[in-house]
Every structure is written in C-alpha cells, then in structure tokens.
Amino acid sequence: MNLNVNLMDSPEIQARKGFKKKHAFQGLGFLLLLGVVLFIGQHVLANLKEKSAIKALQNEIRLNEKKYNSLLTMREENNWAEKIKEELEQWKESSLVINPLAVELVGLVPENIQLLEMGLAGELVFRSAKVKGESDERLRTYSFSLAGRSEGENSEDAVLEFVKKLRAAENFGTVMESLRLSRTEREVRLNNNTTNRLFFIDGQYKERVW
C-alpha cells in the first residue's frame, strides 16, 4: 500500500518533493557559508594575533634601535682603533732598538781593536704570498756592517776572538740570521812592516714581522 499515493493529492506530493530539494540546497549553502566564514575568521584572528605580536616586537626594537646602532658604531670604531694600535705595536716590535746594541758593542771591543766604521741599514719589505691562500708577508730587515783595525802582534787572533764574541752577544749573533767576517787584510797603507790588520764584518738580523 502506498500511503503517499493514497493519502496525498498529487500537488501535495509535488510540494513535498520540492521542499526536500530546496532545503537540501539551503542547508548545503548554509554549511558552505559557515565553513567559509569560519575559515576566514580563523585566518583573520591568527593574523591579528601575529600582527599584534609583530607590532610589539617592532616597538621594542624601535625603542632600542638608536642605542643599538650607536653601540654597533662604537664597537666598529673600537675595532678600527685596536687594529691601528696593533699595527703600531708591530711597528714598534719590529724596530731594532739601537741603544742596547750600541752599549753592548762598547763592552765587546778589546783594547787592541779600533772600530773605523759601523753601519746598520733597515728596510721595510712587502713580500707577496707565493702560494694562493697564504698571507702576504710584511717584514722589516736590518743589515749590519762593521769595519775596524786590529793592532799588535796577535792582531789576527784578536779579530777572530772579537767575531766569536759578537756571535755570542745578546744583541748581535744570537738575534742575527748571519754574522761573518767578510774580509781581513794587513794594513800596509802607512807602514809595509805593520802587523795591524783591517777587518770587515757583516751580518743580517732575523726578519721581523711588522
């Protein structure tokens, strides 16, 4: 038995069918709209929250920005000044101090030796790195020369003894790359029978980084 057929008129059945379809669409539409609204709402709320947090951070950063930048500049300038001071220290450390050297020499020269000439020549050298990746070398070099006269019968021995002393000396041989007697000759300029000898010493101080 079909109640619909029996109890409802044909227009009523039509109306019921229409009611079902219409409400189903309306419900679906409502759910869709609700979904969209909820999605947008959630997104908006999340963004509002982030925006507010960002704003708080921006304010905090902005508040300290001037002081922060000023401290950054100070640190930069401090590094610059320290670098120059370091360079000056290197300059100082690489320079040969003449006073102790000249004073020590006085004590090393025996009585029968007379110095005729003393020379010290420094030079600043910039040497490019030979291999890529190695740093360039900045060096200070000093060459040393000494000429003198040894008098008396044992003049040769006196010269050799003097060179030995120089080699062992604190401000000469021990801090030098090389120190050698380069020439020695009998001083015949004034007297052909003389035992006096002229001698020449030269040396090279160890390179110093500057």
Add this chain to the structure above:
Amino acid sequence: MDWKSLEDKQKKQYIILAVVFLGVIFKVVQLAMPSGEEGVNPKIANASYEELDQERMSHKRLLSKEESIIEEYERAIKELKQINENYLSPKLNTLTWASEKIYKAAKKVNITIETLEEYRTRSSFEYDREKAGKSMEPFGVRVITSCSYMKMIEFVSYLEESNPYISISQINLQGNDSNPQAHTLAVIIEWPSFASEEDIKRLTQEGSS
C-alpha cells in the same frame, strides 16, 4: 529564492550587496595581515616574526654589554688620540715637527746637527701599503752630525726613550782617526704616520660627536 523570478532591480541590489560584502571581507583580511609601517627601518617593517625575534635577541645581547662596549671604545680612542698627538708624525709641516724633536735631542746631548732633511725611505715608495693592509706609512729624516761614539749612544737613546714608536732605520758612524770626538754620524730616523687623511679625520671626530 529563485534568481530567475527576481526583478532586475532586486538582482542589482543583491549584486551590490555581494560586492560590498566581499569588499568588507577583503578589508578585514588586509587589516589583519602584517604590514610595513612608516618610520620603521624597512628591514624591520617587512620582517617576519622569527626574524624580528632574532633581531630583538641580538639587540638584547648587545645592549647587555653596553657598559663594557662604551668603556672599551672610549679607552681605545683616547689611547689612539694620545699616541697620535704625542708620537706619530703629522701630515702637515712634518719636517718642522721632526726638526723640533731632533734639535731638542741634539741640544740635550750637546751635539750640533750639520744636516737635517726629509728622507724618502725605500720602503715608503716600494711597498704596496694598500695591499699590505696597513694604515701607517713611515716618514723619515736624515740627520748628519759629528760626535763621539758615546755621544751617538746618548743621542740615539734620547730619541728612542722620548718616543716608543721611533725607528732608527739606518745608522752609519764613520770613524775620524785624528779626532775621536768628531766621527761622522748619519742617521735615518723614521716615525709612523697615518697614510690616509680620512683616518686622521675619523680619529679627530671620534668622541666629539
């Protein structure tokens, strides 16, 4: 609601309503989006939350060292200024400046300066300062005088003690057999000097702003 059954006027009203609704939604979303602000560093204005948080942390770290940074900066600049004023050769009237130092030393040890002239050290024109990464360059003078060995020691010692940055780069003592009190002494004395005017200006401005 049947769209087809609506009158044209009603349809227009609905369309306007829909456009307004969409406009409102768009505006709300736009307001909620993080945006740049005027007067704020663009780097900060357009940064994400994570980037800003990192920035804030680095600010915090630096600001926590404020006292020591200021102290170190002031000390370094003060020291460098003192060194510059007392020991480094100036850029202007350099020979006059050097002459004062040399004559003072000569007077102190009682010797007479025969010659005093500017000396262009080999190094100053041979090495590539820029490449060497140096801020300083040497300024040199050649001094010729007559004195004994002991006077030479006194003269050189006085110069070295009066300026820790002085460098006696060359020395030549030529003996005088007839008069050991008057050997010929030639000395080349060098002082470090700022190579660039900009560095001097930078140092002068430090601490004054």
